[in-house]
Amino acid sequence: MNADISILDLFLEASLLVKIVMLLLLSMSVCSWAMILQRSKRLKAALREADEFEDKFWSGNDLSRLYQESKTRKDSLTGTEEIFYSGFTEFGRLHKSNAASPDFIMEGTSRAMRVAVGREVEELETSLPFLATVGSISPYIGLFGTVWGIMHSFIALGQVKQATLAMVAPGIAEALIATAxxxxxxxxxxxxxxxxxxxxxxxxxxxxxxxxxxxxxxxRQAMAGKE
Incomplete structure (x- = not known):
């Protein structure tokens, strides 16, 4: 075996199935890294936006004014601000027609905010199942390529009269690359x-x-309205 043989040479000399396995794993790795970078950026922005809006919310601003500011950007709201907007919108709608029923108002408002929370969390979890899948199945795909490559090497070895390590080593090496x-x-x-x-x-x-x-x-506002 040539000690200077490269990984590219091993890939080119591998069997078709092992090549497919290697290309599949490379594609999965590239896709997962793209998703890791994209999700990391998105979650970092979500944490920053949540902190910024909560600072604004607890700074003593009038809720109606804060709501009007959010309303002007309602199509681009995310995170905590979207939850605030959904809750306040439903509260205002129900309060107009059911001012004497605070429990009914708050039940609808709470439901609207739960739905908003669910939507936001679902958006944040985008691509995470793919990363979990890559993490769980990639070693087995690589192991399959390795087993096939080694099996192919030993079958070829059995067809010669005098077997040497130099004959089988390249095949085993290219197979082990799939596991790596x-x-x-x-x-x-x-x-x-x-x-x-x-x-x-x-x-x-x-x-x-x-x-x-x-x-x-x-x-508290609903109870005050009732009184």
Whole structure:
């Protein structure tokens, strides 16, 4: 075996099935890295936007004025501001026709905010199932390529009268690259999935807390309207 043989040479000399496995793993790795970068950027922006809006919300601004500011950008609202807008819109709609029924008003308002929270979390979780899939199946795809490559090498070895290590080593080496590529695709995907899932959980918890606090504020307003 030539000690200077490159990974590219091993790939070119591999069997067709092993090549397909390697290309599949490479494609999965590229896609997962693209999703990792995109989701990391999106979650970072979501955390920043949540902090900025909550600072504005708790700064003492009039809720009606804050609502009107959000209304001018209603098609581009995200995160905590979208939850606020959905809750306040439903509260205002129900309060006009059911001012004497605060429980009915708050039930509808709470439902609207829960739906908004669910939509926001669903958007934040985009691509995470793909990362989980890559992390779980890539090693097995790589192992399949390795087993096939080694099997192919030993079959070829059995067809010669005098077997040497130099004859079988290249085939085994090219097969083991498939396992290495499987791990190369899986490890970053698993790490990123765990980190991004943790960030989504923190945001979901933040959204839920804001919804409860905003619900309490609106409930006091509904009771005051009844009185």
């Amino acid at each position: 590529m499987g791990l190369f695709a899986a490890i970053p995907a698993v790490i990123a999935y765990n980190r991004l899932t943790d960030k989504v959980s923190k945001l979901e918890h933040s959204y839920a807390n804001f919804s409860e606090e905003f619900h309490s504020i609106l409930h």
